Amino acid sequence: MDWxxxxxxxxxxxxxxxxxxxGGSLMTPLLxxxxxxxxxxxxxxxxxxxxITKAGGTTVHSRKGHVDWRxxxxxxxxxxxxxxxxxxxxSLLPKQSPAVTHIISVSLGVALLLTACxxxxxxxxxxxxxxxxxxxxxxxxxxxxTVAIGVLLGILVTVSSVGAGALGVAALFFLYPxxxxxxxxxxxxxxxxxxxxxxxxxxxxxxSVDWSLLGSLLLGSLPGIWLGSHASAxxxxxxxxxxxxxxxxxxxxxxxxx
Numbered sequence: 001m002d003w004x005x006x007x008x009x010x011x012x013x014x015x016x017x018x019x020x021x022x023g024g025s026l027m028t029p030l031l032x033x034x035x036x037x038x039x040x041x042x043x044x045x046x047x048x049x050x051x052i053t054k055a056g057g058t059t060v061h062s063r064k065g066h067v068d069w070r071x072x073x074x075x076x077x078x079x080x081x082x083x084x085x086x087x088x089x090x091s092l093l094p095k096q097s098p099a100v101t102h103i104i105s106v107s108l109g110v111a112l113l114l115t116a117c118x119x120x121x122x123x124x125x126x127x128x129x130x131x132x133x134x135x136x137x138x139x140x141x142x143x144x145x146t147v148a149i150g151v152l153l154g155i156l157v158t159v160s161s162v163g164a165g166a167l168g169v170a171a172l173f174f175l176y177p178x179x180x181x182x183x184x185x186x187x188x189x190x191x192x193x194x195x196x197x198x199x200x201x202x203x204x205x206x207x208s209v210d211w212s213l214l215g216s217l218l219l220g221s222l223p224g225i226w227l228g229s230h231a232s233a234x235x236x237x238x239x240x241x242x243x244x245x246x247x248x249x250x251x252x253x254x255x256x257x258x
Contacts (some may be wrong), residue, residue, distance in 0.1 A: 051196040
């Protein structure tokens with residue numbers, strides 16, 4: 001196992017622990033741009049990496065009652081079928097062809113830009129939603145819109161491995177502004193586990209998972225997440241998130257122009 005992969009896993013894990021932003025936003029572009037891993041392999045490997053690392057967090061949130069299983073179910077009812085259909089569509093394309101590389105690179109770049117916007121404007125989105133929380137339209141269409149958001153996340157996460165974290169949380173803050181933040185985060189995390197697992201297994205079936213790479217990343221990321229989580233209380237969030245969002249904008253722009 002390459003120690004540089006393990007070191008990268010540690011750094012990304014620490015940032016995830018500090019900021020709460022999904023590892024896919026950082027890990028996948030890091031594998032593509034720094035290590036030259038094929039985008040399809042980077043996405044497939046990162047999806048299983050995300051499923052494993054987020055399973056532990058989901059267990060903790062579930063035991064503490066921080067998961068709204070109705071919301072998680074609505075998201076999954078849209079995302080799981082969408083993910084399976086997306087895997088089927090990718091299977092029709094030649095493996096690791098220029099077309100697949102272009103689709104994944106552009107999708108990854110767009111997902112990173114959207115994630116950066118979600119990080120920057122999350123509080124504004126939440127405030128706007130709170131002012132309209134009593135609108136009849138807002139409450140009447142919550143369920144179908146949640147399923148539709150699940151469909152979009154299913155496609156985006158399967159193609160790019162990005163979106164299950166910051167984008168999912170931003171959407172839930174808008175749809176359920178009166179739900180405590182910890183329950184929104186727990187519900188989104190619980191939804192991310194089956195989505196990334198199914199999408200990752202789909203990529204494995206397509207031959208787009210590097211198991212040695214996955215092991216190296218996990219070896220570094222698990223202690224990194226633990227240390228980052230403990231240090232998060234000492235690092236001001238208002239400084240970290242703008243810096244992280246700026247990084248994602250730069251990386252996203254680079255991937256789109258590849």
